[in-house]
Amino acid sequence: xxxxxxxxxxxxxxxxxxxxxxxxxxxxxxxxxxxxxxxxxxxxxxxxxxxxxxxxxxxxxxxxxxxxxxxxxxxxxxxxxxxxxxxxxxxxxxxxxxxxxxxxxxxxxxxxxxxxxxxxxxxxxxxxxxxxxxxxxxxxxxxxxxxxxxxxxxxxxxxxxxxxxxxxxxxxxxxxxxxxxxxxxxxxxxxxxxxxxxxxxxxxxxxxxxxxxxxxxxxxxxxxxxxxxxxxxxxxxxxxxxxxxxxxxxxxxxxxxxxxxxxxxxxxxxxxxxxxxxxxxxxxxxxxxxxxxxxxxxxxxxxxxxxxxxxxxxxxxxxxxxxxxxxxxxxxxxxxxxxxxxxxxxxxxxxxxxxxxxxxxxxxxxxxxxxxxxxxxxxxxxxxxxxxxxxxxxxxxxxxxxxxxxxxxxxxxxxxxxxxxxxxxxxxxxxxxxxxxxxxxxxxxxxxxxxxxxxxxxxxxxxxxxxxxxxxxxxxxxxxxxxxxxxxxxxxxxxxxxxxxxxxxxxxxxxxxxxxxxxxxxx
Amino acid sequence: xxxxxxxxxxxxxxxxxxxxxxxxxxxxxxxxxxxxxxxxxxxxxxxxxxxxxxxxxxxxxxxxxxxxxxxxxxxxxxxxxxxxxxxxxxxxxxxxxxxxxxxxxxxxxxxxxxxxxxxxxxxxxxxxxxxxxxxxxxxxxxxxxxxxxxxxxxxxxxxxxxxxxxxxxxxxxxxxxxxxxxxxxxxxxxxxxxxxxxxxxxxxxxxxxxxxxxxxxxxxxxxxxxxxxxxxxxxxxxxxxxxxxxxxxxxxxxxxxxxxxxxxxxxxxxxxxxxxxxxxxxxxxxxxxxxxxxxxxxxxxxxxxxxxxxxxxxxxxxxxxx
Numbered sequence: 001x002x003x004x005x006x007x008x009x010x011x012x013x014x015x016x017x018x019x020x021x022x023x024x025x026x027x028x029x030x031x032x033x034x035x036x037x038x039x040x041x042x043x044x045x046x047x048x049x050x051x052x053x054x055x056x057x058x059x060x061x062x063x064x065x066x067x068x069x070x071x072x073x074x075x076x077x078x079x080x081x082x083x084x085x086x087x088x089x090x091x092x093x094x095x096x097x098x099x100x101x102x103x104x105x106x107x108x109x110x111x112x113x114x115x116x117x118x119x120x121x122x123x124x125x126x127x128x129x130x131x132x133x134x135x136x137x138x139x140x141x142x143x144x145x146x147x148x149x150x151x152x153x154x155x156x157x158x159x160x161x162x163x164x165x166x167x168x169x170x171x172x173x174x175x176x177x178x179x180x181x182x183x184x185x186x187x188x189x190x191x192x193x194x195x196x197x198x199x200x201x202x203x204x205x206x207x208x209x210x211x212x213x214x215x216x217x218x219x220x221x222x223x224x225x226x227x228x229x230x231x232x233x234x235x236x237x238x239x240x241x242x243x244x245x246x247x248x249x250x251x252x253x254x255x256x257x258x259x260x261x262x263x264x265x266x267x268x269x270x271x272x273x274x275x276x277x278x279x280x281x282x283x284x285x286x287x288x289x290x291x292x293x294x295x296x297x298x299x300x301x302x303x304x305x306x307x308x309x310x311x312x313x314x315x316x317x318x319x320x321x322x323x324x325x326x327x328x329x330x331x332x333x334x335x336x337x338x339x340x341x342x343x344x345x346x347x348x349x350x351x352x353x354x355x356x357x358x359x360x361x362x363x364x365x366x367x368x369x370x371x372x373x374x375x376x377x378x379x380x381x382x383x384x385x386x387x388x389x390x391x392x393x394x395x396x397x398x399x400x401x402x403x404x405x406x407x408x409x410x411x412x413x414x415x416x417x418x419x420x421x422x423x424x425x426x427x428x429x430x431x432x433x434x435x436x437x438x439x440x441x442x443x444x445x446x447x448x449x450x451x452x453x454x455x456x457x458x459x460x461x462x463x464x465x466x467x468x469x470x471x472x473x474x475x476x477x478x479x480x481x482x483x484x485x486x487x488x489x490x491x492x493x494x495x496x497x498x499x500x501x502x503x504x505x506x507x508x509x510x511x512x513x514x515x516x517x518x519x520x521x522x523x
Numbered sequence: 524x525x526x527x528x529x530x531x532x533x534x535x536x537x538x539x540x541x542x543x544x545x546x547x548x549x550x551x552x553x554x555x556x557x558x559x560x561x562x563x564x565x566x567x568x569x570x571x572x573x574x575x576x577x578x579x580x581x582x583x584x585x586x587x588x589x590x591x592x593x594x595x596x597x598x599x600x601x602x603x604x605x606x607x608x609x610x611x612x613x614x615x616x617x618x619x620x621x622x623x624x625x626x627x628x629x630x631x632x633x634x635x636x637x638x639x640x641x642x643x644x645x646x647x648x649x650x651x652x653x654x655x656x657x658x659x660x661x662x663x664x665x666x667x668x669x670x671x672x673x674x675x676x677x678x679x680x681x682x683x684x685x686x687x688x689x690x691x692x693x694x695x696x697x698x699x700x701x702x703x704x705x706x707x708x709x710x711x712x713x714x715x716x717x718x719x720x721x722x723x724x725x726x727x728x729x730x731x732x733x734x735x736x737x738x739x740x741x742x743x744x745x746x747x748x749x750x751x752x753x754x755x756x757x758x759x760x761x762x763x764x765x766x767x768x769x770x771x772x773x774x775x776x777x778x779x780x781x782x783x784x785x786x787x788x789x790x791x792x793x794x795x796x797x798x799x800x801x802x803x804x805x806x807x808x809x810x811x812x813x814x815x816x817x818x819x820x821x822x823x824x825x826x827x828x829x830x831x832x833x834x835x836x837x838x839x840x841x842x843x844x845x
Contacts, residue, residue, distance in 0.1 A: 055641055056641065058622070058625075228623055233625075237625035240626035241625070241626045262531060263533075265529065265681060265826045
């Protein structure tokens with residue numbers, strides 16, 4: 001075995017590349033063969049090259065006031081066609097169920113009347129907005145874009161860790177990772193077909209146009225960003241650029257007469273669909289936080305009047321609440337009459353009768369998550385926590401059982417990742433990863449960008465992969481069937497037919513007489 | 524998708540200033556290059572005086588009694604990231620504005636500014652060790668690359684016009700500054716060849732007027748030459764063209780808007796200038812700078828009005844950047 005894989009031992013988790021030490025899974029054979037001849041210096045060199053490319057392109061996050069490139073590991077994460085098919089059907093199913101739940105919750109509320117989900121879950125959620133009532137989405141879509149976080153457990157089974165149906169971010173890394181990987185490591189792609197990810201912007205734009213207010217034939221779509229200082233600004237700008245739409249800030253928009261317009265050099269012009277990348281709370285200071293300076297006063301009234309569509313819809317937070325998460329398998333059965341294709345991680349709700357004690361008794365063996373935490377904040381991993389931290393946690397959970405869920409700790413699957421080993425040398429070591437596929441719902445279809453964002457926890461044994469917690473990412477490949485599905489060979493052969501001869505000026509000719517004549521003239 | 528004739532006011536303002544700041548970095552690098560190397564070649568030059576006149580040109584307050592030398596010039600006029608009158612400050616501001624207009628500025632343009640910004644620290648260290656030539660060269664080349672990419676990757680829409688407008692007005696301003704010091708501070712003034720080289724005009728001048736021609740013609744060349752792209756007249760014409768197109772073309776019954784008036788008046792004034800007036804250079808130069816300031820104000824008033832008071836909250840927002 002080559003030295004970069006030397007001493008690669010699989011941890012107590014499913015390893016994505018190795019069935020057991022020394023035995024490569026079939027999907028990874030080509031990647032393994034391409035990586036094996038390289039030494040660690042070469043890997044480090046290419047990794048630095050990728051970091052440099054990210055720095056130049058501005059794919060950075062701010063760390064203590066310094067701009068750092070978002071770490072990209074050069075070993076890709078692979079999903080074969082069969083696995084991806086299963087997985088994407090599972091995600092689609094989940095999105096449709098959540099979509100149905102939202103329509104119900106802001107509509108007739110059957111699911112509560114039928115006792116599938118308790119009413120109090122709705123009324124105790126900070127994301128349940130009165131302001132969202134009475135906004136009927138034009139094509140029925142509330143979850144235009146979603147990111148469903150998946151992990152692979154010890155048995156190799158994908159499970160849903162959480163749903164993100166408010167303002168999921170990260171898709172720009174999917175696009176940028178692929179771009180920089182094909183440029184710094186072309187040889188990796190040579191051996192097998194990988195499904196491209198660059199269709200995302202056009203799918204997103206189509207979905208945003210499809211949800212335009214009724215009667216608008218040529219809708220003006222904009223991306224609304226909190227501004228340059230926002231951590232995801234790069235993504236907002238990238239999507240606007242790739243879709244060819246304006247990137248606006250709150251101060252660029254004005255509302256009057258329940259219409260939204262943007263301030264341009266030619267006066268104020270109408271806006272119909274707003275792909276907003278700021279949270280509900282900041283959207284409209286008249287309805288939500290009055291101190292929001294990045295929002296647009298009056299935008300909610302315009303949405304109510306049906307003159308502008310907000311994507312994703314306001315109030316979606318009730319559907320990706322971690323407490324609702326525990327009910328999603330029931331929602332799938334209730335709304336779709338199907339069995340869930342992707343299971344949840346086994347979860348206990350401390351708020352249910354008798355379960356609080358059960359949780360408190362085994363805090364040191366569970367993972368406790370605040371139902372409203374984002375970005376890995378506030379998560380306590382029992383087996384890793386200190387005694388006094390657990391004591392504090394017990395008090396908090398007792399005080400607010402509704403605010404927590406408890407889960408079995410899942411050993412996230414691992415993938416070989418370039419790391420500094422104990423002996424100071426660079427080498428590949430197992431690091432935990434997750435997967436966030438991105439789904440775009442246009443009203444008739446839920447489309448997934450092939451693969452999604454694989455996040456990797458760079459610290460040894462670390463289980464939290466969020467970038468805010470020191471995580472990096474990996475390019476995620478969905479292996480394609482051998483022949484491209486849509487292109488016919490006939491088109492290709494006609495494309496290169498008539499080639500007109502190139503023209504040459506003085507000094508450009510390669511005929512033997514040319515240079516000789518010049519010489520003759522100089523003598 | 525984005526119709527080419529509408530553009531967010533905020534973005535328009537950023538593009539205008541991207542054009543100005545990149546041009547400023549370029550011109551400053553040229554001026555420093557010409558001055559500092561002239562200084563080294565001329566054994567009788569007065570370093571302190573020359574360095575003071577450099578500060579005056581670039582509108583940066585001259586340090587009082589402190590001795591002024593090449594190192595202090597570089598520290599204030601090249602490496603001071605906090606001052607938009609220095610090269611680094613101008614590039615920092617240019618990058619910040621490009622970031623704001625990130626969806627309109629092409630990726631290649633953005634990467635040029637961004638990677639240049641990231642390389643400056645390293646080049647600055649090298650400049651302190653081996654002299655500023657490579658540093659100033661980098662800045663000039665990247666500015667050329669930036670505008671070259673603008674030329675070949677931006678559609679000729681309003682976005683492009685704001686970039687070119689900003690660049691042109693900055694160019695007028697910088698040449699006026701350069702000439703002003705020659706005229707006003709005659710004692711420490713740079714000689715004419717230095718002026719020419721600071722404007723990148725030595726070769727064009729020699730070709731147009733012949734080697735050994737009267738140095739007094741340098742001012743006329745830098746002000747009035749129709750063919751040379753760094754002349755005031757050429758830059759004013761470019762600015763005027765942008766303003767005409769931004770304003771939706773010329774019409775017989777409509778009075779030109781204020782920005783175009785300021786620029787157009789100045790342009791025609793130069794076109795029909797008689798040689799006697801060239802003797803009154805100081806007055807002419809201050810008129811030029813006033814016109815630039817007036818045009819910038821009028822452009823802001825007409826095209827960048829987004830900055831309405833936001834007063835529904837306790838604080839009001841103040842505008843950043845630009």
